[in-house]
Amino acid sequence: MAARFTAYLAPQGFVAELATELGEVTTAFDRLLLSPGPPKPVSWAANTWLSPVILPIASIGDAAKQLRAIQRNWALYPNAHHRRAALISELLPKVSAKPLVFPAPPPRAPLGSWTLIDERTMLASPHCSSPFPNGEARFVEDKAAPPSRAYLKLWEALTVLGRHPEPGERCLDLGSSPGGWTWVVARLGAQVVSVDKAPIEPRIASMPGVEVRRASAFGLDPTAIGALDWLFSDVVCYPERLLRLVERWLAAGTCRRFVCTLKFQGTTDHATARRFAAIPGSRLQHLHQNKHELTWMKLE
Numbered sequence: 271m272a273a274r275f276t277a278y279l280a281p282q283g284f285v286a287e288l289a290t291e292l293g294e295v296t297t298a299f300d301r302l303l304l305s306p307g308p309p310k311p312v313s314w315a316a317n318t319w320l321s322p323v324i325l326p327i328a329s330i331g332d333a334a335k336q337l338r339a340i341q342r343n344w345a346l347y348p349n350a351h352h353r354r355a356a357l358i359s360e361l362l363p364k365v366s367a368k369p370l371v372f373p374a375p376p377p378r379a380p381l382g383s384w385t386l387i388d389e390r391t392m393l394a395s396p397h398c399s400s401p402f403p404n405g406e407a408r409f410v411e412d413k414a415a416p417p418s419r420a421y422l423k424l425w426e427a428l429t430v431l432g433r434h435p436e437p438g439e440r441c442l443d444l445g446s447s448p449g450g451w452t453w454v455v456a457r458l459g460a461q462v463v464s465v466d467k468a469p470i471e472p473r474i475a476s477m478p479g480v481e482v483r484r485a486s487a488f489g490l491d492p493t494a495i496g497a498l499d500w501l502f503s504d505v506v507c508y509p510e511r512l513l514r515l516v517e518r519w520l521a522a523g524t525c526r527r528f529v530c531t532l533k534f535q536g537t538t539d540h541a542t543a544r545r546f547a548a549i550p551g552s553r554l555q556h557l558h559q560n561k562h563e564l565t566w567m568k569l570e
Contacts, residue, residue, distance in 0.1 A: 276309045277302055277319035277395060279347060279383075279404060281556050287538050288314040299349045299385060299393075309399075313547060313554040313564050316405030319383055319395030327392050330354060334361035337384060340396050345403035347385040355386050369408040372425045373434050373458070376401045406558045417471045420450035420504055423559040427529045428454075430555065431567055435460035435500050442498050442525070444487035444515075445505025449474030455502065456480050465490065488515055492522035503530040509542040516566070520549070528552070528568040531560070538562070 280288040280301040288303055289295050291312050297304040302319075309320050327333040337344050337358075343365050346355055365381065381401055384394035402408075407426045428434040435441050437459035443452045449470035455462040456477040464470055465483045475482045487505050501519060503512065509532040519525055532543060532554075543564060547554040552568035 275304045275306050275322065277304050277322045277393065278312060278315040279303075279317040279319070280314060281316045281405075281558070281560070284314050284556065284562075287540075288312065290538075290540060299387065302347060302349060302385060302393075311547070313543060314556050316400065316556065316558065317383060317402075318399035319393075320397040320399060322393055322395040324387075325392040325394055327390055330357045331361065333358045333392055336392070337362060337382075337394060340394070341380055341382055343379055344382045344384055344394070347383055347404055349385040349387075351386045351389055354389060358386075365403070367403055367408075369410045370429065371410045373428065375432065376407070376429055402558070408558070416450050416453050417448040417474060418450045421454050423504065423531065423557060423563075423565065424451045424454045424502065424529065426557045426559045427565050427567055430557065431529075431569060433527070433569060434458055435462075439499035440497065441500040441502060442495060444490075444501070444503040445507075446470055451502050451504055452480060453477070455500070460500070463495065492519050492524050495524065498525040500527045500529070501525045502528075505531075506533055508535065509533070509539045509546070513542055513545055516546075516549075526570055528566065530566045532564045532566060534562045534564075 278288055285301055291314050292305045295303045295305055309318055325336050342363050344362055346359050348355055382396040383398050384392055387393050409425055435455050435458045439460045441455050441460050441462045443462050443464045445466055446452045446464040447466040447468035447470050452462050452464040452470060453474050456479050461479040463481045463483060465485055465487055467484060467486055512530060512532060546566045552566060554564050554566050557565050
C-alpha cells in the first residue's frame with residue numbers, strides 16, 4: 271500500500287539530530303525514522319526513502335518476489351528479524367558494493383532500500399536519495415600518501431557533487447594542516463593556495479601546483495587573493511564563525527564553488543546549520559565520512 275510518509279535513515283549516532291530536524295516523527299525503527307508527508311530537505315539523513323510502500327508478505331520467497339517485481343537492485347537496512355531478512359536478501363540479485371576508485375562517478379543504477387517491520391510486513395522504497403547502500407559511500411583508500419584520513423571527506427563531497435577541481439583551476443584550502451585536502455586538490459591537477467598557521471607536511475607542500483601561506487584562514491582578504499574556482503575549508507572552528515567567513519567570501523564574489531565542513535563542538539548548533547542550508551544554490555549534508563559534522567557545498 272502507498273505510504274503517506276517519508277522514511278529517513280539517520281547516520282550512526284545521530285538519530286537525535288535527525289529527529290530534531292524533522293520535527294514530527296511518527297515511528298522509529300532504530301535509525302530509520304518515519305515522518306508524515308512528502309520528503310523534507312534535511313541534512314542529518316544518510317539516506318531518504320523517497321517513495322516508501324508497506325508490503326504484507328506471506329513468506330521469504332514472497333517477499334523476494336515482490337521486491338524483484340518492483341525493480342532489480344535493493345539494499346537491506348537490517349533493523350530486525352535479521353535471519354529472515356538475510357534469507358530474503360539471498361533470493362535477490364546481488365548488488366555490487368565495491369568501493370569507488372576516486373574520482374569515478376557514483377553508481378547510476380536505481381537502488382532501492384527495504385527492511386522488515388515484522389515477520390509478515392516489509393517497508394520498501396524503490397527510490398532513495400543516495401546511490402549507495404544505506405547512504406554509505408566507500409572508497410578504495412590510499413593508506414600511504416595522504417597525511418590524515420580527512421581526505422576521504424573531500425573525496426565523498428566531490429563525488430556527491432559530481433564535480434571536482436580540474437587542471438588549470440585555482441583553489442583555496444583554508445585551515446589546511448596537515449594537508450589532506452590540499453593533497454586531494456593537487457592530485458587532481460589544480461592549483462591550490464594552502465592556508466594555515468600550522469605547517470602542512472613538506473611532501474604535500476612540495477607537490478606541483480601547491481602554494482603555501484602560513485596565515486590565519488580568518489584573516490585573509492578575499493579581494494587580495496584574487497579569483498578562485500573553489501574554496502575548501504575543513505578548519506576547526508565554531509559553525510557561527512565559519513558562517514561569517516563564508517558570508518564574507520560570498521559577498522566578495524571572487525569564488526565560484528565552495529566545500530566547507532561545519533564542525534560541532536558539544537551541542538549541535540541547529541540554528542547556524544539552518545542558516546547555511548538557506549544560502550541559495552547550496553546543500554548541507556551529513557556525509558558518511560563526517561563525524562559530528564555537516565558538509566556545506568555550493569556550485570556556481
